[in-house]
Amino acid sequence: MRTQQTSFWVDHPLGRALLGLAGVIAFVAIWKLAQATGWARAGTIPDPFRLPQTLMDEWRSDRLMPAVLSSLVHYVWGLGLGTVFGFLVGALAASSRWTDALHAWLARILRPIPPLAWVVFAIAWFKVSHAGAAFVIAIGVFWVNYFATWSAVRNVDPKYYELAQAFGQQGYLNQALNVVLPASAPGILSGMRTGIGQAWMTLIAAELLGVPGMGQEMNAAAGVGAYEAVVIYMLVISLVYTLSDTLFARFEKRVLQWRPS
Amino acid sequence: MRTQQTSFWVDHPLGRALLGLAGVIAFVAIWKLAQATGWARAGTIPDPFRLPQTLMDEWRSDRLMPAVLSSLVHYVWGLGLGTVFGFLVGALAASSRWTDALHAWLARILRPIPPLAWVVFAIAWFKVSHAGAAFVIAIGVFWVNYFATWSAVRNVDPKYYELAQAFGQQGYLNQALNVVLPASAPGILSGMRTGIGQAWMTLIAAELLGVPGMGQEMNAAAGVGAYEAVVIYMLVISLVYTLSDTLFARFEKRVLQWRPS
Amino acid sequence: AEPVEIGYMPIIPVSQAFLTLDEDRLATIGIQDPELIQFQNGPAMVQALLAGQLDIAYLGIGPAMVARAKGADIKVVASNIVEQISLVALGELAPYFASGDPATAFSRFATDKGRKPVIATFPTGSVPDTVLQYWLRKQLQIDPDQVEVIYQGAAQVQQSLLTGAVDGAAILEPIVSISLDRLPDARVVASGSEMFPNQPGAVLVVRETLINEQPETVQALVAVHAEVSRLLREHPEQAVTAVQRYVGGGRLSAAIVQRALENSSAHFVDDPRQIIDGTRAMHDFQAELGTLKADVDLDQLFNTRFYETLAP
Amino acid sequence: MASILTIENLSFHYGDNPAPVFDDLNLSIAKGEFVAVVGGSGVGKSTLLKCVADLAHSSGGRITLDIPERRGSRRRATVFQDGRLLPWRRLRGNVGYGLKGLELSAEAREERIREVLKLTRLSELADRWPHQLSGGQVQRAGIARALAVNPELLLMDEPFSAVDAITRQHLQDELLNIWQKTGAAVLFITHDIEEAVYLADRVVVLSGHPAHVRFDQPIDLPRPRGRNADDLQHLAHTIAQEL
Amino acid sequence: MASILTIENLSFHYGDNPAPVFDDLNLSIAKGEFVAVVGGSGVGKSTLLKCVADLAHSSGGRITLDIPERRGSRRRATVFQDGRLLPWRRLRGNVGYGLKGLELSAEAREERIREVLKLTRLSELADRWPHQLSGGQVQRAGIARALAVNPELLLMDEPFSAVDAITRQHLQDELLNIWQKTGAAVLFITHDIEEAVYLADRVVVLSGHPAHVRFDQPIDLPRPRGRNADDLQHLAHTIAQEL
Numbered sequence A, B: 001m002r003t004q005q006t007s008f009w010v011d012h013p014l015g016r017a018l019l020g021l022a023g024v025i026a027f028v029a030i031w032k033l034a035q036a037t038g039w040a041r042a043g044t045i046p047d048p049f050r051l052p053q054t055l056m057d058e059w060r061s062d063r064l065m066p067a068v069l070s071s072l073v074h075y076v077w078g079l080g081l082g083t084v085f086g087f088l089v090g091a092l093a094a095s096s097r098w099t100d101a102l103h104a105w106l107a108r109i110l111r112p113i114p115p116l117a118w119v120v121f122a123i124a125w126f127k128v129s130h131a132g133a134a135f136v137i138a139i140g141v142f143w144v145n146y147f148a149t150w151s152a153v154r155n156v157d158p159k160y161y162e163l164a165q166a167f168g169q170q171g172y173l174n175q176a177l178n179v180v181l182p183a184s185a186p187g188i189l190s191g192m193r194t195g196i197g198q199a200w201m202t203l204i205a206a207e208l209l210g211v212p213g214m215g216q217e218m219n220a221a222a223g224v225g226a227y228e229a230v231v232i233y234m235l236v237i238s239l240v241y242t243l244s245d246t247l248f249a250r251f252e253k254r255v256l257q258w259r260p261s
Numbered sequence C: 001a002e003p004v005e006i007g008y009m010p011i012i013p014v015s016q017a018f019l020t021l022d023e024d025r026l027a028t029i030g031i032q033d034p035e036l037i038q039f040q041n042g043p044a045m046v047q048a049l050l051a052g053q054l055d056i057a058y059l060g061i062g063p064a065m066v067a068r069a070k071g072a073d074i075k076v077v078a079s080n081i082v083e084q085i086s087l088v089a090l091g092e093l094a095p096y097f098a099s100g101d102p103a104t105a106f107s108r109f110a111t112d113k114g115r116k117p118v119i120a121t122f123p124t125g126s127v128p129d130t131v132l133q134y135w136l137r138k139q140l141q142i143d144p145d146q147v148e149v150i151y152q153g154a155a156q157v158q159q160s161l162l163t164g165a166v167d168g169a170a171i172l173e174p175i176v177s178i179s180l181d182r183l184p185d186a187r188v189v190a191s192g193s194e195m196f197p198n199q200p201g202a203v204l205v206v207r208e209t210l211i212n213e214q215p216e217t218v219q220a221l222v223a224v225h226a227e228v229s230r231l232l233r234e235h236p237e238q239a240v241t242a243v244q245r246y247v248g249g250g251r252l253s254a255a256i257v258q259r260a261l262e263n264s265s266a267h268f269v270d271d272p273r274q275i276i277d278g279t280r281a282m283h284d285f286q287a288e289l290g291t292l293k294a295d296v297d298l299d300q301l302f303n304t305r306f307y308e309t310l311a312p
Numbered sequence D, E: 001m002a003s004i005l006t007i008e009n010l011s012f013h014y015g016d017n018p019a020p021v022f023d024d025l026n027l028s029i030a031k032g033e034f035v036a037v038v039g040g041s042g043v044g045k046s047t048l049l050k051c052v053a054d055l056a057h058s059s060g061g062r063i064t065l066d067i068p069e070r071r072g073s074r075r076r077a078t079v080f081q082d083g084r085l086l087p088w089r090r091l092r093g094n095v096g097y098g099l100k101g102l103e104l105s106a107e108a109r110e111e112r113i114r115e116v117l118k119l120t121r122l123s124e125l126a127d128r129w130p131h132q133l134s135g136g137q138v139q140r141a142g143i144a145r146a147l148a149v150n151p152e153l154l155l156m157d158e159p160f161s162a163v164d165a166i167t168r169q170h171l172q173d174e175l176l177n178i179w180q181k182t183g184a185a186v187l188f189i190t191h192d193i194e195e196a197v198y199l200a201d202r203v204v205v206l207s208g209h210p211a212h213v214r215f216d217q218p219i220d221l222p223r224p225r226g227r228n229a230d231d232l233q234h235l236a237h238t239i240a241q242e243l
């Protein structure tokens, strides 16, 4: 007979954190080794042990904080708008066959356009501004949410629509709020979570626009061969990402508490 | 009493195609209008009516086909590898609590690193080569698939695990193939479909590496203000994307034929 | 033997490369079927050099210094161009340079318009950025805060100028010529020689192993380089076809390419000795600004021997 | 008495399956009538219910409902064979699902929910998620949800199949109670013929492929009926012969 | 006779709900014995089955199974109350789900599937997807799936609740047939006391919170039993009193 097995390592938060740390340490060790043994050519990858010094330099020279703050503005707006519109358009397309047919081709034309190409239009429409950077970020986030939402809504079990119909709850908004949304929530939330990372991935491209921020600092640092500084900015981004991802995971768990587990 | 209502516009393939075309035509009309009325400054956005000429130019000067072929190589490899690994790592992380804990931090550190930053490492590891470009594309695709798979696998209804257990089908691989995979297929396939577009979105960034292809052509054209050429490459990308997306949608439908609809 | 790898960026300052890559000229040098790699930006080229790729490369002096500092065994054997960066001003800003002292143009603009002029250039630490800063601080001797500098890539600078998102740009050919062509009220308000006299631009670098193993090839390469540089100086119109094939992927009209080449013709200086002092000045200025992260030994960067053999 | 529901020449087939489930089915239910439907597994009872509830598109024939709208009640309500609770609503929320749009005050709604929960003996579980309920509790929740909207026509698909004998008797009697009080018509699908005879005014036997009404037995026994009364047993036996 | 299943002092509570479903439950089943369990809705019958099938983690007590492995058959098989077909397998695939790993030849497998499909009268529907089946068909598929693996201990959770009377009698008799032929033990949950008495060697009544065995009635009637025999009815009545 089975008994409830719990393991410190995978069940206790501290155990999990330690395991996570072990993963990171192993990674850094391989990195340093690659660097030290010359397996990766000299100069091509940064030295992990020089990172703390670089961090201090970036901090002291007053580049880090303004860049972080500026990027956060792009991030929050871009992520917010991209998520909202991706969700709305995806939901609309999946629930109305007219909308779906009307925009199907257009979506396929616009979908693969890269953020870097959108930068050109962003300049034309928003000049060089935070709005432009947010726009470019929003594009990337938009599509991820669009597809996740579309697919989640399409996959709602029709038996719930029957139920809504049987109890006179078939108004579009009513059905959307009480049936479609909760039924597709797992898929939609998974898309949103992907978008939280996607937004950071698009940051450099967005800030090529000419607005200051971490993306621009990374780009400049890479231009003068300061790879340690590049890594510092990546780590800062990772930190902010980890925070937002963790918060979102909590939120997701709350929203989906009705699921059996 | 309801009777089966079908509408030519949304049910017949031809009707849908016409609606789709209507959407595109409306889009082009707005575009041309913006350009003609000077709402967008002259020269800043391309002229849709000059596109056919530009297409001929690109074709005749023998730039188009080599670029398409080269990009296809990056695309196919990048998409393939990114999808396979994203799926594998996501599935592993979602189904084994040890793997999950071990890689949790690392994933959060690596996740937000933009493709443009990976370019630097891609050169260090793969030199300037098709492999490098494929690698950069794979990164973008990887995360989309990773999250979609992770979430889909996590959301499998536990009652199916009970069933597997009750009928002695609890071997890891057996359960993976007969329960987890089909149950999470809708979510996983939605992620893969998102990845098919994501791969093209990362193309310019990947080809900044120095390998030839449509991304490089777009970048070069944008650098000298040849926006019509930029649009031509976008349209070619859209065409290839539409083809692959349509094929995949068919495949998806086949795999998910068991769903009530 | 493995094919020789030649890296370049498709920009006017390395026009020598496009002429050299002509079949006949390559045959003279003794390079058969070279592998050509076209880069879109400097950092990628630096990485490729560090990763051991490229035997011959045409790139900016900035990336060359970075690559050398990071440990790439490369030598500058010839120069391509000097003083190639100009300040293009658009309609609103240009008149302030026509009507008075350039040193006060920005402040007068700010007083009239109620905002700082916006100037676009390449990322911090790039050659155009350095030249712009040098001009503001050393030549005009004004507070650099009088202008708002924004940092972009080539495509974005181009688009910013065309859409009027900026008031001007410190930038290279062919963007200068394209802007002048498409925007009737755009003007070059400061030329390269005004902004940073003797400022080094693109250079020809060769890997040390190639120098050691095939000195005769390098010698021939430099000889051809000198020959095509003379052509560019004296008959830029003859270079149009070759250059047009590469710059902008072949999408620029011959007229614009010719205009860009003619504007630059006087700057195609090939003697590496002429840029050593300029390079030092630039290096020191970058160190002063704090944008230079890498420690480079300038004496090790140049190898003027081949050029000296040609023209003692 | 006036028909509340008239089914004329109904034909139906499932999308991909050309064999019709019905082909020319006729049935009508009078106002306030309690009709039980029995028939073999897979004969088409649930499909009939779906058609009446307007959840399926018939391929021919007519279904006419003659029910006026009344404030505070729905024209139809359905108890599904599979329970069909919304997994993202707690039991209370599921039971109140049909109340929205009925122009009831918040208190009246609360009151209705409380009432039907009490009736189905689920009051204590009101805050549970559906996956935390037993099979019989899910079924009772489905019944409560349908009763809450006070329908004029109540469609019930094997509503008591998963509850124990005691609970079943209790629910049967509560249902009769409500039926008599409200005067609603009931279309009741069951496999238990004694239950059908105990509850209904008329028992209809469906059979065949495509299905038709094979037998239509009025139950004239006076109410309240004795469960084990001989005449009831006798009728049940007659009907069982027809199955 | 030797016990095939022994439950000693079993205690159990659902994760977030501190009130135990069982607290010190004892029950054992002998080899080849047919035990029926009856009890109120929500008392814990399905939970007991889950514990025996090793699908739930008990919080105390012991469940001992004394069943040797035999080629070509599983030690246990379960018929779930909710049918629980895999929606991505056709009916045939669902019925054969438990056969993998039983060291049967492909023909033997096919043969078994054919056999149980015939027994449950589903042969014609073998290529349907689960969502294309009626409620009773889904339930029969669940029975077929469990019978296919030829188990030593068959756990059935209200297996006949959704089928009509005729089908039910047929399935009951087929079950008895198989039980007598194979000598498997059966733990059979039902709400129908007459069914329990007709089928079982022993009827166990669960009741209370936490649940305990309130009544344990051996049924010594000779087999084959008459469904309407007086002694059967009498026993059923006795048990109903205890509910």
Ligand SMILES: Nc1ncnc2c1ncn2[C@@H]1O[C@H](COP(=O)(O)OP(=O)(O)OP(=O)(O)O)[C@@H](O)[C@H]1O
Binding pocket: D125, D131, D132, D133, D134, D135, D136, D137, D162, D163, D164, E014, E015, E016, E017, E021, E039, E040, E041, E042, E043, E044, E045, E046, E047, E048, E081
């Ligand atoms: N996941 C769960 N979490 C909390 N409580 C649960 C859960 N599942 C079942 N319960 C409760 O445990 C009790 C026993 O449930 P069980 O399903 O065993 O009842 P049962 O005897 O099979 O009833 P029925 O005849 O209605 O199927 C019920 O009161 C039920 O509400």
Ligand SMILES: Nc1ncnc2c1ncn2[C@@H]1O[C@H](COP(=O)(O)OP(=O)(O)OP(=O)(O)O)[C@@H](O)[C@H]1O
Binding pocket: D014, D015, D017, D021, D039, D040, D041, D042, D043, D044, D045, D046, D047, D048, D081, E131, E132, E133, E134, E135, E136, E137, E162, E163, E164
């Ligand atoms: N979606 C579907 N596609 C095709 N056939 C279906 C579908 N749903 C049901 N059927 C078939 O239609 C017939 C009638 O189904 P229905 O659910 O109405 O039966 P039922 O009388 O309710 O049976 P039960 O008593 O078993 O619930 C069955 O033979 C069933 O297999």
Ligand SMILES: [Mg+2]
Binding pocket: D045, D046, D047, D081, D157, E134, E135, E136
């Ligand atoms: Mg049914």
Ligand SMILES: [Mg+2]
Binding pocket: D134, D135, D136, E045, E046, E047, E081, E157
């Ligand atoms: Mg149960």
